[in-house]
Amino acid sequence: MKDAAALSTFRHLPPDKQERVLTAALEEFADKGYHQASLNKVVAQAGIAKGSIYQYFPNKEGLFSFLFQQALGAVRRTLTAVKEETLEQDLFSRLEKSLRAGVRFLREHPRIYNFYLKIQYDKNVPFREEFLAVIRRHAAEYFGSLVRRAKARGELRPGVPEDAVLFLLDAVFDRFLQATALSALDVTLGLHQAPPEIVDKRIREIIGLLREGLAA
């Protein structure tokens, strides 16, 4: 994570200008992914000259890296907040609340979420392995701690394979969030622009299925 620092010129800029640049860049990367994103578009949107962006960041990769760092910070803050808030509750309430928090985050920071999706699904993004490993670590820590705590409390059916449980949670959470963010994946549940009550209802349904199973 070397190139993550902005150049000193950028750090001395008035905050509103910094924000204009970062917002424009995040938007472009979130929309197009790394390679397809155009710095020409970014500078135009931010209202600065082409040369200026290279006074702020060493190059395209540096800018990209910096944005990732920022985004990661935002995610980590909400993750740890939810984790602590729900510490004493049972697994399935915690899962419900986590998913709700996920949806809230995604609606407050849609660009960050799309940015993350591009990293996950575009093989040719610089630092991809590095970045995904970091995200992976956080997710594993989060779900892992929930599940282990639940197991210790006897909330899980005895003998369930922990790996498979983690996979299941990861899969369902990820896809649920993808469905609320990308209309193309929102086939069955109608989450894309749904009001909170609907989303909550869906969350309860899904967690209920995970909890009790499908079989008669």
Place this chain on the structure above:
Amino acid sequence: MKDAAALSTFRHLPPDKQERVLTAALEEFADKGYHQASLNKVVAQAGIAKGSIYQYFPNKEGLFSFLFQQALGAVRRTLTAVKEETLEQDLFSRLEKSLRAGVRFLREHPRIYNFYLKIQYDKNVPFREEFLAVIRRHAAEYFGSLVRRAKARGELRPGVPEDAVLFLLDAVFDRFLQATALSALDVTLGLHQAPPEIVDKRIREIIGLLREGLAA
């Protein structure tokens, strides 16, 4: 789906040359996605001149469209085969077998699967909405028919919301296949290059969890 036809010149080509071109193109698109894919690379790999590709297909979009059509055909054939083979079995056996068939397909046609993933996760692919709608229809038909049949046979817990069940199946299947195809998403299960026994074991675990639930 207008542009899906190859130009007549292509159709009159010797089959091995056709295949060289299609393989090279599919590989490039599967690897880079639509925009990042380079026709220059395709023609180089196929061993033909730049101009020739425009004698075979009207343009980049036309080539892309044609490949989609081909890929869809391959998917449909295996889908209907599995559906019919398992018609008389109970839901959870059918799900296991479907997932196994999915893994098999993906290993036999890795490029087709990556091609599909690019379409799903790149907002800026031409005809994307059209293509995804088609895929969606097939998946909904497939899972829908399995689930309705199971419900009619009383294999499902009474009162489970059908939408949510479909979502869950879609999410888990999709992610399972993604994990076996993309090492980056294969965090917990170790599927990426696993031998069939391991994969089968994982499949049974996952379907078991879906069937019986997580709760004690």
Place this chain on the structure above:
DNA sequence: ATCTTTCATGACCACTTGGTCATAACACAA
């Protein structure tokens, strides 16, 4: 052998990209 139709070719075009750099504008000090 000549004509015609089909296929192959690669130089070429306009355009976009990430990145550079000489120059100009600015701000603050002496």
Place this chain on the structure above:
DNA sequence: TTGTGTTATGACCAAGTGGTCATGAAAGAT
């Protein structure tokens, strides 16, 4: 006013893109 260090600028570059087209090679038919 003169000097000094920092920031802003956009013309410019090499490289790569999708796409075109005049030319030439094959192949078959007469």
